Each structure stands twice: as C-alpha cells, then as structure tokens.
Amino acid sequence: KRIESFERVNTFRGIGNVPLAVEAEAIAAGWPPWLVRVAGEAIRGWIPRKAESFEKHDKIGQGTYSNVYKGRDLVSNTFVALKKVHFDNKDPESVKFMAREIVILRRLDHPNIIKLEGLITSKNSSSLYLVFEYMEHDLTGLASLPGIKFTEPQVKCYMQQLLSGLDYCHNHGVLHRDIKGSNLLINNEGILKISDFGLATYFDCQQKVTLTSRVVTLWYRPPELLLGSINYGVAVDLWSSGCILGELYTGKPIMTGRNEVEQLHNIFKLCGSPTQDYWRKSKLTYAPGFKFYRRRIAEAFKDLPSVAVSLMETLLAIDPSDRGTASAALNSELFKTKPLACDPSSLPKYPPSKEIDAKSREEEAR
Numbered sequence: 001k002r003i004e005s006f007e008r009v010n011t012f013r014g015i016g017n018v019p020l021a022v023e024a025e026a027i028a029a030g031w032p033p034w035l036v037r038v039a040g041e042a043i044r045g046w047i048p049r050k051a052e053s054f055e056k057h058d059k060i061g062q063g064t065y066s067n068v069y070k071g072r073d074l075v076s077n078t079f080v081a082l083k084k085v086h087f088d089n090k091d092p093e094s095v096k097f098m099a100r101e102i103v104i105l106r107r108l109d110h111p112n113i114i115k116l117e118g119l120i121t122s123k124n125s126s127s128l129y130l131v132f133e134y135m136e137h138d139l140t141g142l143a144s145l146p147g148i149k150f151t152e153p154q155v156k157c158y159m160q161q162l163l164s165g166l167d168y169c170h171n172h173g174v175l176h177r178d179i180k181g182s183n184l185l186i187n188n189e190g191i192l193k194i195s196d197f198g199l200a201t202y203f204d205c206q207q208k209v210t211l212t213s214r215v216v217t218l219w220y221r222p223p224e225l226l227l228g229s230i231n232y233g234v235a236v237d238l239w240s241s242g243c244i245l246g247e248l249y250t251g252k253p254i255m256t257g258r259n260e261v262e263q264l265h266n267i268f269k270l271c272g273s274p275t276q277d278y279w280r281k282s283k284l285t286y287a288p289g290f291k292f293y294r295r296r297i298a299e300a301f302k303d304l305p306s307v308a309v310s311l312m313e314t315l316l317a318i319d320p321s322d323r324g325t326a327s328a329a330l331n332s333e334l335f336k337t338k339p340l341a342c343d344p345s346s347l348p349k350y351p352p353s354k355e356i357d358a359k360s361r362e363e364e365a366r
Helices: 020-028 033-043 092-107 139-143 152-171 235-250 260-271 276-282 306-315 326-330 355-365
Strands: 054-062 066-073 078-085 116-120 129-133 184-186 192-194
Touching: 020 033, 033 092, 054 078, 054 355, 092 116, 092 129, 139 184, 139 235, 139 355, 152 184, 152 192, 152 235, 152 326, 235 306, 235 326, 306 326
Parallel strands: none
Antiparallel strands: 054 066, 066 078, 078 129, 116 129, 184 192
C-alpha cells in the first residue's frame, strides 16, 4: 500500500466527487471518466493537454511513484518537465493518492515552489502526465559536480529560498514530507524551487490528525518518524531542512544510515539521545536498545560559521517542538551576518546536472 490505511486520501480537501453535470462537462472536455468520477475536483476548470502537442526527451528523474522526462511543448516551443505518475486507474484510492498532488500544487503559488502548468491525458487514456516548468538542475546533482564547492553567500541564498518556500507551504496548511536535495530544483537564474509533492499532505495545527510515519527519505527523516510518530507537524520539514543546511556547507549528506535502526543511531550520535522528559511528552515507545549519547553538533561542525551551526542546532533538535518555524529560521542570525545571501541572478551558471546524472557519473567511475 502506498499510503497506510489510517491516512485515507479521501479525507483531504479538494479530492472527491463533483456534481453530475460538472462530471459530464469534464468528460466532454476530454478528461478520462476514471479520473473525473474519483477526483473531479482536482481537475475542475482545466482542459487536458494532448500528448501529440509534446515531445518526450531523456529521463531526468525517477522516484518510487513516478518517472520524470525532459520534454518540449510544441505549442509554446519551450522546454518542460513531464512527470508520469505510477498508479492503478482501476483503484479509487490509488487515483486519489495521485490526485492529491495535483490539488496541492494547484493551490500553491510561490516563486520557490514548482509550478504545475497542465496535465496530459485523454478520454480513453489510462495514464496521466503532469507538466511542470523545466529546471536545469537539482541540488544533489549540482553538489556532485566535480570541483563544486558552494560559497557561503550561495549556501545562504539556497537556504533562504528553501525556507521561504516551506514557510509559504506551512502557512497554507501543507506539509511537504520529502525535502531532500533531489527535490530542490534550481534553474539557470539561480532560483530554487521545491518540487515533488507526491507525499505532501494537508495539516491543521489546531487539530490532531493521524498521519503515516512512513514518509520522508531515510537520510532526511526526523527521529520522531523513525520512532513511529503519527501526530506531527511542520517540524518534520524543518528537520530535513537542517540536514540540507549541513549538506550545503559540507558537500555531502550528513547522516547516511543504511536502514532505520542505523539512521536512528546516527541521529542520536550527532544530536544526542532523547531525554526522559521527551519520551514522556511524546508518548512514543521508549527505545531501550540505544545507549546514551551526548549532543555534538557544534563539535562535528566546528569548521562551519557559528551562525550556521546555531541554526543547525535549532533545526536538528531532537524534540520537534524545539525546531521552531520556517519563519523563525528565516529571521535567524545566519541571514543577518555577513557575508549575506547573494542575489540568485549572480550565482554561477552550471552545466545541467540532476541526481540521475550524478548516479551515472558514479557508475562510470566504478
């Protein structure tokens, strides 16, 4: 199951049935009936694009639930990214899971969030492509380019954009739940955009909603999710951002466990073991197999600027309630201390590089 049974997709805003008249209108416009009947609200007001108005080029990304290709829109003569989502169009839950990403993306409008430009399908089609603006790079691909070391103004510029996008998401009730380098896209103008909202969900900080803990890529997953928490909020994205901050400065992921147990060990070794007070407050199952570790972020990153270490200390707090907010992070001393974040337009121009290119280079080097 791609989503655990207690996190039912049909509880999310904007996914579900539409009036019969609207349903008939959507099918007449060219939408496939299996999509209209289950998730008509996700496509309401849009017209499907035709596959023949696009060229599909090389694969530029791959995930658990999708493949992404570089493409060309033959109408506008511009490059686009075409995301083919894997789902079973005969399974309503699978369709709703896929449609949730569309609903969320349509409601978000921010310079640091990827823009959904349209959908490619037809009345008789069993598949669907999401059409996005094309971005030349992702952070993982850029960081892996031989000889690349980000400058401090560059790190601050990227981090500021990431936190601005997250602040907007969180203020609009959206958790991303998969912040990592390959989901942070960068164009040749230096603009960073958060992408891949396939695991994103709505949340309400005033109301406790049961969510799945099986989200966020392992190296960027916070300890509460590794311990099975099903009540959480913006702190999960902030933890991932703390991992990204460390990665931007050091040039490599900072905690690289091979499995969940090893990742928890790595977290506790760097960030310290949870206190007894944390176990009591969190109501999570105590993990007696882990010995006590003291916190050593300042020691491990002693060569980094103190203002960067200070923000890492906050974002990588074991207790989620100590991580603050994206807005507070944007107001931290990191962004007030010289050298300041540079303007995105002043950033160096790089050859196109994505995570998939980095993996190809690794394979060739073996």
